[in-house]
Amino acid sequence: MKKLFRISAAALLAMACTSCAWAQWSSDPMVNLALAANPNGSDQVQPKLLPLKQIGWYSSWFDSNPATSHPQGYDVFYQRLSSGGVQKFPQGGIMVADLTNSSTEDYGLGIDTAGNALIAFLDTREGISNQQITAAKMAPDGDALWGRHGVQLTSGSDFNAAPKIVGTSDGYIVVAWTSNSDVVLQKLSANGVAQWGSGIVFSQTGFDYLLADLHAADDGSVIVSWVSNDGFGSNSQLWTNKVSSSGSLLWGSGNVNIFNVGSLQFGNFPYFVYDGNGGAVFAWYTSIPTLQCFAQHIRSDGSAAFPQNGVAGSGNTINVRVSPAAAYSLATDEVFMFWTEEDSNQVLNGVYGQKFNSTGELEWGADGLTIVPLGADQQIFVSTVQMGSGALVFWVDMQSYGSSTIQATKLDDSGATVCAQFPVSSVLADKSRLVAAIAPGSIAAVAFEDDRTGNNGIYIQNVNPDCSLGQRQ
Numbered sequence: 001m002k003k004l005f006r007i008s009a010a011a012l013l014a015m016a017c018t019s020c021a022w023a024q025w026s027s028d029p030m031v032n033l034a035l036a037a038n039p040n041g042s043d044q045v046q047p048k049l050l051p052l053k054q055i056g057w058y059s060s061w062f063d064s065n066p067a068t069s070h071p072q073g074y075d076v077f078y079q080r081l082s083s084g085g086v087q088k089f090p091q092g093g094i095m096v097a098d099l100t101n102s103s104t105e106d107y108g109l110g111i112d113t114a115g116n117a118l119i120a121f122l123d124t125r126e127g128i129s130n131q132q133i134t135a136a137k138m139a140p141d142g143d144a145l146w147g148r149h150g151v152q153l154t155s156g157s158d159f160n161a162a163p164k165i166v167g168t169s170d171g172y173i174v175v176a177w178t179s180n181s182d183v184v185l186q187k188l189s190a191n192g193v194a195q196w197g198s199g200i201v202f203s204q205t206g207f208d209y210l211l212a213d214l215h216a217a218d219d220g221s222v223i224v225s226w227v228s229n230d231g232f233g234s235n236s237q238l239w240t241n242k243v244s245s246s247g248s249l250l251w252g253s254g255n256v257n258i259f260n261v262g263s264l265q266f267g268n269f270p271y272f273v274y275d276g277n278g279g280a281v282f283a284w285y286t287s288i289p290t291l292q293c294f295a296q297h298i299r300s301d302g303s304a305a306f307p308q309n310g311v312a313g314s315g316n317t318i319n320v321r322v323s324p325a326a327a328y329s330l331a332t333d334e335v336f337m338f339w340t341e342e343d344s345n346q347v348l349n350g351v352y353g354q355k356f357n358s359t360g361e362l363e364w365g366a367d368g369l370t371i372v373p374l375g376a377d378q379q380i381f382v383s384t385v386q387m388g389s390g391a392l393v394f395w396v397d398m399q400s401y402g403s404s405t406i407q408a409t410k411l412d413d414s415g416a417t418v419c420a421q422f423p424v425s426s427v428l429a430d431k432s433r434l435v436a437a438i439a440p441g442s443i444a445a446v447a448f449e450d451d452r453t454g455n456n457g458i459y460i461q462n463v464n465p466d467c468s469l470g471q472r473q
Contacts, residue, residue: 025084025462026470027471028469028470029469032450033460034458035061035093036061036077036458039454039455042066042455043063044061044455045061045062046061046062046104046107046433047448048060048107048109048435048447049460050437051445052115054083054440055082056080056081056082056083056088057081057439057445059078059079060079062075062077062107063075063077068098073098075096075099076107076119076136077092078109078117078119083439083443094142096138097121097123100124101131107120107121107163108164108165110167112137112167112173113169114171116145117139118135118165118166119135120135120165120175120177121133122134123150125149126155130157130158130159130160132152133152133175133177135188136150136151146192150192151188153175153194154177158180159179159180160178160179162178162210162269163175163176164176164211164213164214168187168220172188172195172245173192174216174243176214177211181203182202183203183211183224185224186199186200187245202239204228207230208228208229209227209239210226211224212238213225215280217242217279217280217300218300221250223241223242223274223280224241226238234263235262235288236266237258237263238257238259238284239256239257240282242278252302256298257308258310259284260309261309262289263286268284270284273326273327273328275297279300281296281328282310285323291321291346293312293313293324293337294309295310295326297356297358305359305360306359307360311362313337314368319341319344320343320344320346321342321352323339323340323380324382325338325383325384333358335355336353336355336356336386336390336391337353337354337355338352338384339353339382340379341374341379342374348374348375349380350370350371350372350374351372351382352367353368353391353411354369355413363415364415377397379395380396380398380432381432382395383436384436385444386438387442388418389412392444392467393409393410394406394408394424395434396448401430404428404430405425405428406448407423408421408423408424409422419467424461424463424469429452430450431450434447443462444462444464447460
């Protein structure tokens with residue numbers, strides 16, 4: 001079966017090469033590059049995006065396409081792009097798994113040291129009622145290196161959810177997921193063989209542990225974070241630990257508590273940013289005692305650079321704030337955080353930001369920096385990447401339901417505007433689930449859902465260091 005699939009993948013690539021420009025980066029915000037946009041009732045959702053060293057990008061998504069094999073469900077797809085934005089696989093990408101999922105959850109996209117795409121997802125192909133965790137390893141040429149069914153990491157009747165996957169610096173792969181009330185990590189060899197027995201398990205009697213995020217760190221280690229609570233409706237806390245290549249808990253058996261005063265917003269499982277030096281930068285928002293955004297930097301040894309429970313981005317007690325995104329400058333040891341600012345009635349929206357120095361002191365004023373003043377448009381899905389001495393900030397500007405654009409601005413380390421607000425995608429359509437990443441050479445890109453064809457498609461757009469779109473001149 002594996003050999004037949006390799007022949008099939010090669011045939012697809014040969015077909016792709018016969019029309020060698022599926023597309024490339026667009027310089028026109030009205031004409032973003034479509035990765036998957038089938039105007040046939042398909043629903044393509046939840047893009048992820050990661051840069052490849054020197055050779056471009058990987059993107060993945062779910063696609064519920066009535067034209068694919070049945071029974072219909074949200075199938076897993078991926079695409080590789082060159083640094084110039086040329087799609088290396090046929091338009092619409094290559095199917096990783098043909099599933100029957102009627103809805104989607106979060107999943108994982110990673111890259112190993114050999115440049116292969118790693119994808120972890122909930123799998124319905126096991127022939128039992130509950131979903132299992134599967135990891136797939138997909139080569140840059142489209143080959144399924146672990147076979148068409150990948151590596152199945154779970155079996156039986158346990159509840160499984162929201163897996164993540166990373167390639168470690170020593171050439172292995174680590175997958176993490178929620179299993180019942182625990183968080184489980186498993187290390188795989190390059191051939192997909194489990195290395196940690198039944199896995200590294202994080203648990204606490206009487207508490208639910210729910211995976212939030214996973215990143216590779218230094219010396220083959222990984223950093224994992226999770227949300228904990230002691231029952232539905234109870235306060236949610238944020239925790240983390242660092243696991244060595246051998247499975248030891250580098251930040252102690254008691255784990256590192258990031259936030260335990262009040263509660264995270266229900267359903268908020270914050271992503272974090274690897275700091276490039278063995279630590280991690282976290283940004284999250286709370287619902288108790290109020291809607292507020294916080295940041296924290298955990299250093300390589302597990303110590304907190306900022307005060308316990310993090311530092312709020314703004315001291316404004318009239319407005320509220322939600323959905324932060326963080327970026328980190330290794331050169332200056334500073335954290336950037338941007339979020340959606342709202343009035344007390346959560347009617348008016350804006351985009352605000354803050355910079356924290358190495359100890360968490362506010363550098364852009366007590367109330368943060370106003371990027372987009374409060375107004376009637378909804379400003380949502382705020383994302384950021386560190387660029388130059390400052391940051392590039394993206395957000396969805398929703399004028400009304402079904403009429404959204406993607407906007408951006410570039411700031412320097414003082415908060416001064418380097419590039420005034422500019423459109424990244426100016427086609428009026430419903431846009432959501434914006435994700436941003438940055439590649440070597442300071443080329444940024446965003447992938448997002450967009451229904452300009454009448455149903456959700458996946459689009460991507462690059463942004464150059466000078467804030468232009470398209471090929472660099």
